[in-house]
Amino acid sequence: MILPVINEIFGEHYTGNEKIIFSQNEHFLNQQNGNEQERITDSSFRIIGNTEKKYHLECQSSTDSSLLIRFFEYGTQIALDDGEVCGSLLKVSFPHSAVLFLRDTNNTTDTLTIEIATPGGTVRYNIPALKIKKYTVQQIFEKRLLFLIPFHIFAYENHFEEYNNHTEQLNQLKQTYETIKNSLEDLLTQGQIDEYTKCTIIDMSNKVLEHIAKKYATLKKGVKDIMGGKILEYEAKTIRNAGITEGEEKGIRSLTEVCQELGSPLIDTIEKVAVKFGLDEETSRKKVLMYWKN
Template sequence: MAKNNTTFDNVFRTMLEKMPELIVPVLNEIFGTNYPLDVPLEQLRNEHQTLNGEKITDSYFGIGKKGYHFECQSTGDSKMVIRMVEYDFAISIENVKKENGIFRMRFPHSAVIYLRGTRKKSLRMELIMPDGKIVRYQVPVLCVQKYTKDEIFQKKLLFLLPFYIMRYEKDKKKINKSETELHKLLEEYESILQHLDKILYDQGAIYGRLLELIKEISDYIFKKEESVKKGIGDIVGGKVLELQTDKALQKGKELGEKIGEIKGICETAQEFGGSKESLKKKLIEKFNLTEAEAQSHIDKYWKE
């Protein structure tokens, strides 16, 4: 990804690092595989030595014995295929193995995710060997803007959702000035959140991160269109706040249960003639408390 597109780059990498399970349906969509969402996915090294020096790939990960290399591209680049073959060669040569007395290098399964445009289908290059044989190098392409909201949910391509707003980028000034167009856009994002509620609400960490990344891309795309930025921010930000509130309530509930258990242990120890020192030791070990915290609970619940 180009260096000036740090917002897209950061979102792409954050999802791969924090929510790697979301890339699995994308991988299935591109390569026609059928991996389950919980398939073990190993993050592999993204720094590789090339002719021009060290290059950092957007993502390189492994599933079983197969390596997968993804690049995220926000704009058209006629030389993208050259970069891809360079990255793949660097990855392959670092993982070369000797089998039956012969060195073998295996290229990873690679793909490019295009955030803008819908025309690209694949990237191709021909490698001509000294004996005249031609090796055809081909990389499949996934164009985010080809997928409707319904297709994204139907195929579980939630990884694409933060970038979904980019299809409205060309009309952003028009949307910002038209209440009708803005209302239609906000209704669509209300619908997106309703869908996410149904499938992710019990996965608070993933849900919350995904919403934050949706807002991050939206804020970037509409940084000068205040009406749109605020409208989407209110919808998505409100849901993030709701999730944080739920998390705080759950934490309070757990804390209340913990305090109740400590109180019961203190009262039981006193009732059956236990010592304060043995009680303190038990509280420290069971609840991972400091000595001062344990003593504070004893002072509060031990009736003199």
């Protein structure tokens, strides 16, 4: 699901046949006092097709003064991770970086820029920004930007009070999420996504909703009744049956890969696999780590 997002941001033309290799999200940055500080990036990976390119994406609720500094720190460390010393020459390649803004205003920039003054000259590179709120449900499905679905609720954040207190407005929001759910079902029927992908998108959507709308019980219940409540039993049975018919290992591998592609933390993925396949935590951890790409 990440390839259409990369195509949208960078104007690439990836088809889905490329190989994606996720890098470790933990990086240790060297400090001036000699100590190391651990920093976790949202997503760092490389795409291998006709050429090989490195990418680094960050989700950001809003812009802040430290954002560019973090991008430079992460980019430098990612470049050093794959750096190559050839005699007296150090060769490093910075990743193509982008920020996904969950919230934006009229003052939110479309492009961030880093400028580095070196003894050999000045280097500048841009970091494009994707503003999630600007995409309608129709555009998300037309462009196959399914990665954005869990964050689509941010587009309605300024009207949470109205949705929570007025049935008519809430029904309009529920219709929107009915469209999302039905569109996912259509993609499943057409074979363009699998059951694991659909269920993971819905699960991530519910988690984001739980966090962002925690003060709005009526709104949460209304959306969850559409996206989650009616499919929980079906979801569990479908995934378990898929594990039985296709082999439990294949099911665990598929679910692990989808969770990682969506940026789900390792610990959450271990918990999800344990619940879906009836495993204890230690067994689930061992199996997930078999397929988790570092």
